[in-house]
Amino acid sequence: MTTAAHTDVTASPTAVGSGTAATDKFKNERVWADTPPERVAAIAKDALAALNQVILDHEVTYPEYRVLKQWLIDVGEGGEWPLFLDVFIEHSVEEVLAKSRKGTKGSIEGPYYIPGAPQLPSVATLPMRDEDRKVTPLVFSGQVTDLEGNGLAGAHVEIWHADDDGYYSQFAPHLPEWNLRGDIAVDDNGHYEITTIQPAPYQIPTDGPTGAFVAAQAAHPWRPAHLHLIVSAPGKSAVTTQLYFRGGEYVDDDVATATKPELILDPVAGEDGKNHVTYDFVLDPA
Numbered sequence: 390m391t392t393a394a395h396t397d398v399t400a401s402p403t404a405v406g407s408g409t410a411a412t413d414k415f416k417n418e419r420v421w422a423d424t425p426p427e428r429v430a431a432i433a434k435d436a437l438a439a440l441n442q443v444i445l446d447h448e449v450t451y452p453e454y455r456v457l458k459q460w461l462i463d464v465g466e467g468g469e470w471p472l473f474l475d476v477f478i479e480h481s482v483e484e485v486l487a488k489s490r491k492g493t494k495g496s497i498e499g500p501y502y503i504p505g506a507p508q509l510p511s512v513a514t515l516p517m518r519d520e521d522r523k524v525t526p527l528v529f530s531g532q533v534t535d536l537e538g539n540g541l542a543g544a545h546v547e548i549w550h551a552d553d554d555g556y557y558s559q560f561a562p563h564l565p566e567w568n569l570r571g572d573i574a575v576d577d578n579g580h581y582e583i584t585t586i587q588p589a590p591y592q593i594p595t596d597g598p599t600g601a602f603v604a605a606q607a608a609h610p611w612r613p614a615h616l617h618l619i620v621s622a623p624g625k626s627a628v629t630t631q632l633y634f635r636g637g638e639y640v641d642d643d644v645a646t647a648t649k650p651e652l653i654l655d656p657v658a659g660e661d662g663k664n665h666v667t668y669d670f671v672l673d674p675a
């Protein structure tokens with residue numbers, strides 16, 4: 390494995406920016422967890438024991454150990470810890486949360502959520518550029534309900550996704566601020582209808598240390614095409630999730646291990662030239 394200093398930095402001019410912007414965004418959130426010292430000690434002990442066992446099992450050498458140190462430095466200096474952790478670790482944290490939920494399955498948030506997207510009515514088109522309009526439109530509709538199937542007035546469907554080139558607004562300087570992002574207020578029965586574009590598979594940035602980590606294993610850096618969503622309602626537990634497309638590339642081989650069978654959409658091509666699909670969200674009590 391090489392370190393980032395030896396990787397190709399010409400592959401994508403915006404990928405490095407994506408990682409750094411994700412770190413800047415994360416640093417502005419003041420994160421905190423109410424974890425007592427005994428729990429910290431137990432987790433730290435097991436984490437170190439697991440890592441030490443890997444070293445013993447694989448007979449890791451001093452040159453490999455030094456490359457690891459350099460790589461850890463590179464990830465920090467490259468601002469890629471949010472990216473790396475959300476690709477390779479977040480799915481397990483989400484799996485822990487999922488054990489306590491009965492409603493719609495969750496999935497990872499990833500590093501590209503931005504709160505405060507434009508507020509849109511229950512029937513809405515996401516902000517997009519003229520060139521986005523050349524991509525197949527996707528009309529995505531459904532209802533937000535409680536566990537008993539009652540429509541939830543006051544619910545919100547926050548949605549964000551990458552454009553056809555795999556870039557997220559606010560993490561790629563050439564895109565308008567809120568491109569392909571919106572916060573939809575459902576109608577009185579919990580219904581919504583969002584017009585956007587069919588997303589494409591997404592490649593995690595390959596030109597930094599996370600990309601070097603993937604390349605050093607001769608693995609691929611792709612996620613299947615997906616929509617990101619946070620669905621919330623007063624008195625309900627919000628769900629952070631993603632939706633994928635049946636038969637799409639990488640649905641069964643996601644670098645971020647974040648797909649679930651319950652989260653696969655089956656869009657139908659309409660005579661209007663648009664893909665149409667429905668999906669209902671079910672929220673647990675708060």
Ligand code: BEZ
Binds near residue numbers: 475497500591593645
């Ligand atoms: C995503 O966009 O879904 C994503 C990007 C990087 C890491 C994890 C998820």
Ligand code: FE
Binds near residue numbers: 501550551591615617
């Ligand atoms: Fe994504």
